[in-house]
Amino acid sequence: MSEWFDTFSAPKPAPDPYEEAAAEPATPEIDEELDPRAAAAILAQTTERAERELDRRPTFLMLVAAGVVLIVYGALWISVRHQHPYSGPTGWALGVLYGTLAVWIAFYLAVRTRATSGVSGRAMRQGRFEGLTFATVWVFVYVFQGALHHAGASDAIAYGIYPAAAPLLIIGGAAAVHQAARQNWPWAGFALGAVVLGGLASYAGPRAVWGIVGVGLFVLLIARAAQTWLTRR
Amino acid sequence: MADELDPLIHVPARLRIVATLAALEDGDALSFTRLQTMIGLTPGNLITHLRKLEDAGYVGAVKSGNGAASRTDVALTARGRVAFATYSASLRELLAD
Numbered sequence: 251m252s253e254w255f256d257t258f259s260a261p262k263p264a265p266d267p268y269e270e271a272a273a274e275p276a277t278p279e280i281d282e283e284l285d286p287r288a289a290a291a292i293l294a295q296t297t298e299r300a301e302r303e304l305d306r307r308p309t310f311l312m313l314v315a316a317g318v319v320l321i322v323y324g325a326l327w328i329s330v331r332h333q334h335p336y337s338g339p340t341g342w343a344l345g346v347l348y349g350t351l352a353v354w355i356a357f358y359l360a361v362r363t364r365a366t367s368g369v370s371g372r373a374m375r376q377g378r379f380e381g382l383t384f385a386t387v388w389v390f391v392y393v394f395q396g397a398l399h400h401a402g403a404s405d406a407i408a409y410g411i412y413p414a415a416a417p418l419l420i421i422g423g424a425a426a427v428h429q430a431a432r433q434n435w436p437w438a439g440f441a442l443g444a445v446v447l448g449g450l451a452s453y454a455g456p457r458a459v460w461g462i463v464g465v466g467l468f469v470l471l472i473a474r475a476a477q478t479w480l481t482r483r
Numbered sequence: 484m485a486d487e488l489d490p491l492i493h494v495p496a497r498l499r500i501v502a503t504l505a506a507l508e509d510g511d512a513l514s515f516t517r518l519q520t521m522i523g524l525t526p527g528n529l530i531t532h533l534r535k536l537e538d539a540g541y542v543g544a545v546k547s548g549n550g551a552a553s554r555t556d557v558a559l560t561a562r563g564r565v566a567f568a569t570y571s572a573s574l575r576e577l578l579a580d
Contacts, residue, residue: 286574286578293574
Protein backbone atom coordinates (compact mmCIF):
# COMPACT_ATOMS: atom_id res chain seq x y z
CA MET A 251 0.00 0.00 0.00
CA SER A 252 2.76 2.36 0.94
CA GLU A 253 4.36 1.62 -2.46
CA TRP A 254 1.14 2.81 -4.11
CA PHE A 255 1.31 6.09 -2.17
CA ASP A 256 4.99 6.42 -3.00
CA THR A 257 4.12 6.18 -6.71
CA PHE A 258 1.77 9.15 -6.49
CA SER A 259 3.56 11.27 -3.92
CA ALA A 260 5.74 14.14 -5.09
CA PRO A 261 9.23 13.04 -6.12
CA LYS A 262 11.89 13.72 -3.55
CA PRO A 263 13.64 16.95 -4.55
CA ALA A 264 17.20 16.39 -5.66
CA PRO A 265 19.76 17.84 -3.27
CA ASP A 266 22.10 20.58 -4.46
CA PRO A 267 24.74 18.77 -6.62
CA TYR A 268 27.33 21.32 -5.47
CA GLU A 269 26.78 20.26 -1.86
CA GLU A 270 26.93 16.58 -2.82
CA ALA A 271 30.13 17.04 -4.81
CA ALA A 272 31.67 19.18 -2.07
CA ALA A 273 31.05 16.39 0.45
CA GLU A 274 32.93 13.87 -1.69
CA PRO A 275 36.70 13.49 -1.48
CA ALA A 276 38.48 15.75 -3.95
CA THR A 277 38.99 14.24 -7.38
CA PRO A 278 42.70 14.00 -8.19
CA GLU A 279 43.39 16.78 -10.63
CA ILE A 280 45.15 16.09 -13.90
CA ASP A 281 46.80 19.30 -15.07
CA GLU A 282 47.30 18.37 -18.70
CA GLU A 283 50.01 20.11 -20.71
CA LEU A 284 48.20 22.50 -22.97
CA ASP A 285 49.57 23.74 -26.26
CA PRO A 286 48.64 27.43 -26.90
CA ARG A 287 46.98 26.48 -30.20
CA ALA A 288 44.88 23.85 -28.46
CA ALA A 289 44.04 26.42 -25.75
CA ALA A 290 42.92 28.91 -28.42
CA ALA A 291 40.74 26.23 -30.00
CA ILE A 292 39.15 25.32 -26.63
CA LEU A 293 38.62 29.00 -25.86
CA ALA A 294 36.96 29.75 -29.21
CA GLN A 295 34.81 26.61 -29.11
CA THR A 296 33.69 27.13 -25.49
CA THR A 297 32.98 30.85 -25.93
CA GLU A 298 30.98 30.22 -29.10
CA ARG A 299 28.96 27.45 -27.43
CA ALA A 300 28.35 29.41 -24.22
CA GLU A 301 27.28 32.55 -26.08
CA ARG A 302 24.95 30.49 -28.28
CA GLU A 303 23.38 28.62 -25.35
CA LEU A 304 23.03 31.69 -23.13
CA ASP A 305 21.87 34.05 -25.90
CA ARG A 306 18.43 35.46 -25.09
CA ARG A 307 18.02 36.87 -28.62
CA PRO A 308 19.53 34.28 -30.96
CA THR A 309 19.70 34.86 -34.71
CA PHE A 310 16.93 32.37 -35.48
CA LEU A 311 14.62 34.28 -33.11
CA MET A 312 15.15 37.43 -35.18
CA LEU A 313 14.41 35.50 -38.37
CA VAL A 314 11.19 34.12 -36.87
CA ALA A 315 10.30 37.66 -35.71
CA ALA A 316 10.84 38.90 -39.28
CA GLY A 317 8.42 36.24 -40.53
CA VAL A 318 5.88 37.13 -37.82
CA VAL A 319 6.06 40.83 -38.73
CA LEU A 320 5.51 40.06 -42.41
CA ILE A 321 2.49 37.82 -41.68
CA VAL A 322 0.86 40.22 -39.19
CA TYR A 323 1.42 43.52 -41.03
CA GLY A 324 0.75 41.79 -44.36
CA ALA A 325 -2.65 40.58 -43.13
CA LEU A 326 -3.50 44.02 -41.71
CA TRP A 327 -2.49 45.73 -44.96
CA ILE A 328 -4.46 43.28 -47.15
CA SER A 329 -7.57 43.85 -45.00
CA VAL A 330 -7.49 47.64 -45.40
CA ARG A 331 -5.92 48.28 -48.81
CA HIS A 332 -9.23 48.65 -50.75
CA GLN A 333 -11.26 50.33 -48.00
CA HIS A 334 -13.07 53.52 -49.05
CA PRO A 335 -13.78 55.12 -46.66
CA TYR A 336 -11.13 53.78 -44.34
CA SER A 337 -12.50 51.93 -41.29
CA GLY A 338 -9.49 49.97 -39.99
CA PRO A 339 -8.31 46.33 -39.96
CA THR A 340 -11.12 43.80 -40.27
CA GLY A 341 -11.98 40.91 -37.96
CA TRP A 342 -10.05 38.18 -39.80
CA ALA A 343 -6.90 40.33 -39.90
CA LEU A 344 -7.18 41.02 -36.16
CA GLY A 345 -7.62 37.25 -35.69
CA VAL A 346 -4.34 36.69 -37.58
CA LEU A 347 -2.72 39.44 -35.45
CA TYR A 348 -3.77 38.04 -32.07
CA GLY A 349 -3.26 34.39 -33.06
CA THR A 350 0.23 34.99 -34.45
CA LEU A 351 1.10 37.20 -31.49
CA ALA A 352 0.04 34.48 -29.03
CA VAL A 353 2.16 31.85 -30.84
CA TRP A 354 5.09 34.29 -31.02
CA ILE A 355 4.94 35.12 -27.29
CA ALA A 356 4.84 31.40 -26.38
CA PHE A 357 7.77 30.70 -28.71
CA TYR A 358 9.79 33.68 -27.41
CA LEU A 359 9.20 32.68 -23.77
CA ALA A 360 10.28 29.09 -24.52
CA VAL A 361 13.53 30.28 -26.15
CA ARG A 362 14.21 32.75 -23.34
CA THR A 363 13.45 30.21 -20.59
CA ARG A 364 15.84 27.72 -22.21
CA ALA A 365 18.60 30.34 -22.48
CA THR A 366 18.20 31.66 -18.95
CA SER A 367 17.74 28.33 -17.17
CA GLY A 368 20.13 28.31 -14.19
CA VAL A 369 21.09 31.96 -14.73
CA SER A 370 20.50 34.41 -11.89
CA GLY A 371 21.85 37.71 -10.66
CA ARG A 372 21.74 41.46 -11.13
CA ALA A 373 21.66 41.54 -14.94
CA MET A 374 18.85 38.94 -15.02
CA ARG A 375 16.76 40.95 -12.53
CA GLN A 376 17.44 44.13 -14.48
CA GLY A 377 16.35 42.36 -17.69
CA ARG A 378 13.04 41.32 -16.08
CA PHE A 379 12.32 44.91 -14.96
CA GLU A 380 13.20 46.22 -18.40
CA GLY A 381 10.88 43.68 -20.01
CA LEU A 382 8.07 44.66 -17.65
CA THR A 383 8.62 48.36 -18.35
CA PHE A 384 8.57 47.90 -22.13
CA ALA A 385 5.46 45.67 -21.91
CA THR A 386 3.68 48.37 -19.85
CA VAL A 387 4.63 51.08 -22.36
CA TRP A 388 3.44 48.85 -25.21
CA VAL A 389 0.05 48.26 -23.54
CA PHE A 390 -0.46 51.97 -22.88
CA VAL A 391 0.45 52.92 -26.44
CA TYR A 392 -2.74 51.02 -27.36
CA VAL A 393 -4.73 52.37 -24.39
CA PHE A 394 -4.00 55.82 -25.81
CA GLN A 395 -5.49 54.64 -29.10
CA GLY A 396 -8.84 54.32 -27.30
CA ALA A 397 -8.49 57.90 -26.06
CA LEU A 398 -7.91 59.12 -29.62
CA HIS A 399 -11.08 57.35 -30.79
CA HIS A 400 -13.02 58.70 -27.78
CA ALA A 401 -11.87 62.26 -28.52
CA GLY A 402 -13.22 62.03 -32.06
CA ALA A 403 -10.08 61.26 -34.06
CA SER A 404 -10.88 59.86 -37.50
CA ASP A 405 -10.65 56.11 -38.18
CA ALA A 406 -7.68 56.87 -40.42
CA ILE A 407 -5.79 58.17 -37.36
CA ALA A 408 -7.22 55.97 -34.57
CA TYR A 409 -7.19 52.66 -36.53
CA GLY A 410 -4.59 53.39 -39.18
CA ILE A 411 -1.64 55.72 -38.81
CA TYR A 412 -1.46 55.69 -34.99
CA PRO A 413 -1.54 51.91 -34.29
CA ALA A 414 0.81 51.20 -37.22
CA ALA A 415 3.44 53.88 -36.57
CA ALA A 416 3.17 54.97 -32.92
CA PRO A 417 4.59 51.75 -31.39
CA LEU A 418 7.69 52.16 -33.54
CA LEU A 419 8.10 55.81 -32.54
CA ILE A 420 7.41 55.39 -28.82
CA ILE A 421 8.79 51.93 -28.00
CA GLY A 422 11.53 52.26 -30.62
CA GLY A 423 12.55 55.64 -29.18
CA ALA A 424 12.68 54.30 -25.62
CA ALA A 425 14.64 51.23 -26.76
CA ALA A 426 17.10 53.37 -28.76
CA VAL A 427 17.91 55.54 -25.71
CA HIS A 428 18.13 52.46 -23.48
CA GLN A 429 20.49 50.57 -25.81
CA ALA A 430 22.61 53.67 -26.45
CA ALA A 431 23.01 54.10 -22.68
CA ARG A 432 24.28 50.49 -22.53
CA GLN A 433 26.54 51.21 -25.54
CA ASN A 434 24.84 48.35 -27.34
CA TRP A 435 25.19 50.01 -30.75
CA PRO A 436 23.74 47.25 -32.98
CA TRP A 437 20.46 47.22 -31.05
CA ALA A 438 20.49 51.02 -30.65
CA GLY A 439 20.85 51.29 -34.44
CA PHE A 440 18.02 48.81 -34.96
CA ALA A 441 15.71 50.74 -32.60
CA LEU A 442 16.62 54.06 -34.22
CA GLY A 443 15.89 52.51 -37.62
CA ALA A 444 12.41 51.56 -36.31
CA VAL A 445 11.83 55.18 -35.17
CA VAL A 446 12.80 56.56 -38.61
CA LEU A 447 10.62 53.93 -40.29
CA GLY A 448 7.61 54.79 -38.12
CA GLY A 449 8.03 58.53 -38.69
CA LEU A 450 8.37 58.28 -42.46
CA ALA A 451 5.76 55.52 -42.99
CA SER A 452 3.10 57.61 -41.26
CA TYR A 453 3.15 59.96 -44.28
CA ALA A 454 1.99 57.10 -46.54
CA GLY A 455 -1.56 57.28 -45.19
CA PRO A 456 -3.70 54.83 -43.19
CA ARG A 457 -3.67 52.02 -45.78
CA ALA A 458 -0.10 51.95 -47.06
CA VAL A 459 1.39 52.57 -43.60
CA TRP A 460 0.69 48.93 -42.63
CA GLY A 461 2.48 47.55 -45.66
CA ILE A 462 5.45 49.92 -45.40
CA VAL A 463 5.94 49.29 -41.66
CA GLY A 464 5.68 45.53 -42.24
CA VAL A 465 8.25 45.45 -45.05
CA GLY A 466 10.49 47.98 -43.26
CA LEU A 467 10.52 46.03 -39.99
CA PHE A 468 11.11 42.80 -41.91
CA VAL A 469 14.17 44.33 -43.62
CA LEU A 470 15.48 45.75 -40.31
CA LEU A 471 15.14 42.38 -38.55
CA ILE A 472 16.81 40.47 -41.42
CA ALA A 473 19.64 43.03 -41.47
CA ARG A 474 20.08 42.75 -37.70
CA ALA A 475 20.08 38.93 -37.88
CA ALA A 476 22.64 39.00 -40.72
CA GLN A 477 24.83 41.42 -38.78
CA THR A 478 24.72 39.16 -35.69
CA TRP A 479 25.50 36.10 -37.78
CA LEU A 480 28.45 37.80 -39.51
CA THR A 481 29.86 39.06 -36.18
CA ARG A 482 29.81 35.55 -34.69
CA ARG A 483 31.36 33.78 -37.70
CA MET B 484 56.29 31.69 -24.00
CA ALA B 485 53.43 29.52 -22.69
CA ASP B 486 54.78 30.30 -19.21
CA GLU B 487 53.31 33.82 -19.57
CA LEU B 488 49.82 32.33 -19.59
CA ASP B 489 48.06 32.24 -16.24
CA PRO B 490 48.59 28.63 -15.06
CA LEU B 491 45.33 28.72 -13.13
CA ILE B 492 43.36 29.22 -16.33
CA HIS B 493 45.69 27.40 -18.73
CA VAL B 494 44.20 23.97 -18.04
CA PRO B 495 41.50 22.59 -20.39
CA ALA B 496 38.77 22.12 -17.76
CA ARG B 497 39.38 25.47 -16.02
CA LEU B 498 39.65 27.28 -19.35
CA ARG B 499 36.22 25.90 -20.27
CA ILE B 500 34.78 26.94 -16.88
CA VAL B 501 36.17 30.48 -17.05
CA ALA B 502 35.20 30.98 -20.73
CA THR B 503 31.65 29.78 -20.00
CA LEU B 504 31.24 32.06 -16.98
CA ALA B 505 32.72 34.98 -18.94
CA ALA B 506 29.90 34.62 -21.49
CA LEU B 507 27.42 35.65 -18.78
CA GLU B 508 26.52 39.31 -18.43
CA ASP B 509 28.50 41.06 -15.71
CA GLY B 510 26.55 40.59 -12.47
CA ASP B 511 24.96 37.28 -13.45
CA ALA B 512 25.74 33.83 -12.04
CA LEU B 513 25.21 30.30 -13.31
CA SER B 514 23.87 27.40 -11.28
CA PHE B 515 26.31 24.57 -10.59
CA THR B 516 23.98 22.14 -12.40
CA ARG B 517 23.74 24.23 -15.59
CA LEU B 518 27.49 24.84 -15.60
CA GLN B 519 28.07 21.10 -15.25
CA THR B 520 25.70 20.41 -18.17
CA MET B 521 27.38 23.01 -20.37
CA ILE B 522 30.94 21.90 -19.61
CA GLY B 523 30.30 18.16 -19.43
CA LEU B 524 32.44 17.45 -16.35
CA THR B 525 31.52 15.15 -13.48
CA PRO B 526 30.42 17.00 -10.29
CA GLY B 527 33.60 15.87 -8.52
CA ASN B 528 35.86 17.13 -11.30
CA LEU B 529 33.99 20.39 -11.63
CA ILE B 530 34.16 21.18 -7.94
CA THR B 531 37.88 20.38 -7.81
CA HIS B 532 38.56 22.96 -10.52
CA LEU B 533 36.08 25.45 -9.06
CA ARG B 534 37.83 25.27 -5.70
CA LYS B 535 41.15 26.17 -7.31
CA LEU B 536 39.53 29.13 -9.04
CA GLU B 537 37.74 30.16 -5.84
CA ASP B 538 40.99 29.99 -3.86
CA ALA B 539 42.58 32.35 -6.39
CA GLY B 540 39.62 34.73 -6.09
CA TYR B 541 38.61 34.25 -9.75
CA VAL B 542 35.25 32.64 -9.00
CA GLY B 543 32.66 33.22 -6.31
CA ALA B 544 30.05 30.69 -5.22
CA VAL B 545 26.80 31.77 -3.60
CA LYS B 546 24.49 29.30 -1.91
CA SER B 547 20.78 30.11 -1.71
CA GLY B 548 17.77 28.36 -0.24
CA ASN B 549 17.70 25.63 2.38
CA GLY B 550 17.45 21.86 2.34
CA ALA B 551 16.06 20.40 -0.86
CA ALA B 552 15.52 23.87 -2.35
CA SER B 553 19.16 24.82 -1.93
CA ARG B 554 21.22 25.69 -4.97
CA THR B 555 24.68 27.02 -5.58
CA ASP B 556 25.41 29.67 -8.19
CA VAL B 557 28.88 30.43 -9.45
CA ALA B 558 30.16 33.54 -11.18
CA LEU B 559 33.43 35.14 -12.21
CA THR B 560 34.58 37.84 -9.80
CA ALA B 561 35.91 41.17 -11.08
CA ARG B 562 39.39 39.75 -10.54
CA GLY B 563 38.45 36.65 -12.51
CA ARG B 564 37.17 38.75 -15.43
CA VAL B 565 40.43 40.72 -15.51
CA ALA B 566 42.46 37.50 -15.33
CA PHE B 567 40.46 35.98 -18.18
CA ALA B 568 40.82 39.12 -20.34
CA THR B 569 44.58 39.13 -19.67
CA TYR B 570 44.82 35.41 -20.47
CA SER B 571 42.90 35.83 -23.76
CA ALA B 572 45.06 38.81 -24.78
CA SER B 573 48.29 36.94 -23.92
CA LEU B 574 47.13 33.91 -25.90
CA ARG B 575 46.34 36.07 -28.93
CA GLU B 576 49.77 37.75 -28.71
CA LEU B 577 51.49 34.41 -28.34
CA LEU B 578 49.81 32.99 -31.43
CA ALA B 579 50.41 36.16 -33.46
CA ASP B 580 54.20 35.94 -32.89
